[in-house]
Amino acid sequence: MKGAVADNAARIGEAVEANFADQVRFTAELVGYPSLRGQEHTAQDFMARAFRDEGLDVDRWQVRIEDLEHLPGFSPVSISYDNAFNVVGSHRAASPRGKSLILNGHIDVVPEGPHDMWNSPPFEAREKEGWLYGRGAGDMKAGLVCCLYALKALKSVGYQPASDLFIQSVIEEECTGNGALACLQRGYRADAAIIPEPSGGTLGEAQTGTIWMQITVRGLPAHAAYAEKGNNAIKAAFRLIAALEVLEEKWNAEKDRHPHHAHLAHPINFNIGNITGGEWPASVPAQCVFDLRAAIFADDDIKARSRELEDCIRQAAAGDPFMGNNPPQIAYHGFLAEGYILENAEEPVALLEACHKRVHGQELEGRAGTGTTDARFFGLYADIPGLVYGPLARDVHGFNECVELDSVRRITETIALFVADWCGLDEL
Ligand code: ZN
16 A cells, blocks of 8 residues: 555544444445335435435436347346336546546345244344344445445545546346446446455455256146146156256366366355246146256356256156156246456455455455356456455345444445555545
């Protein structure tokens, strides 16, 4: 760290601390917007107001499939994008001196499940013993808010970034990544990007890719009293799922060929995340539909892996007397996400290591993730190193999701120092 940053590092830390109660209150309020897929718009309005109050230029636009579907990294969707708005708050330096930076977080959250399994209502954030609870608190509203409060801290000590800083609040990270893709399509570029997903203060070095696939299985309905005359679509789906489980273990057994994930016990997870089937208790089910989420290794070819999944399903069906003549239908409306390995990022990584060490008193550790993030868009399709680095969270996508507030404070301080050094500082 150099010049104005080294001189002001302690004051920046104090400013993060001084603003922190307000940061927690703001994060809690953001958790209160149930920004489930297709319902992100009011949370995005809230972010747009906050960016405007901070003096940022606000760009809010509707994400449209037709703008994106020809681009690499696009994932197909079947839902309406009527409420699909991205928001970017931009600080543009009058005469930029440093390097530019994107801070990117996603506003969307995953479904919360039955509320009676939560200790407190999922969309009413609660603070308890140093953790903030609520759906999205960890994944990743706290991280998104870190970006805004890192900038606030710099302003609190009389400075602003000397280069361009873009804070992006994007939709659709949990299902397609089309929100981050839309930021690229709209022209946002920078010399580096930080994505404060809940990495527990580690740096994402590699991440798996993700394929979502929907499989429709047909059956032959019959009265349950003569079930032998029909063919049960739900039971047939179970046979396909069993074949997919075998394939999952086959892929995991290949892990030594994929250096970034070889050290993990079970890097590849398939998940049957949704299943609906049948029509009537006394009718043999005529149809069953299930959704598969499959991970692929960071260095995998996504087309080849998709084909393997399809072949697995087709082969399992071919051996079945009914499915052999009525093959299951396969559709894609969700992630077709390539894996990502952080490369060509020596400069931002060295700086992040220095900032992390100053704040945490420990070396920054790298970590290979077994899920995907929006970092891939920056790295793979725009040549912008995408650094996944954020606070510590527990039970993301689970009941009683929460984020550790002390880690949120430290990550905010680390990002503030990073911005100060990377972008440079101008007096306000
Ligand atoms: Zn996330």
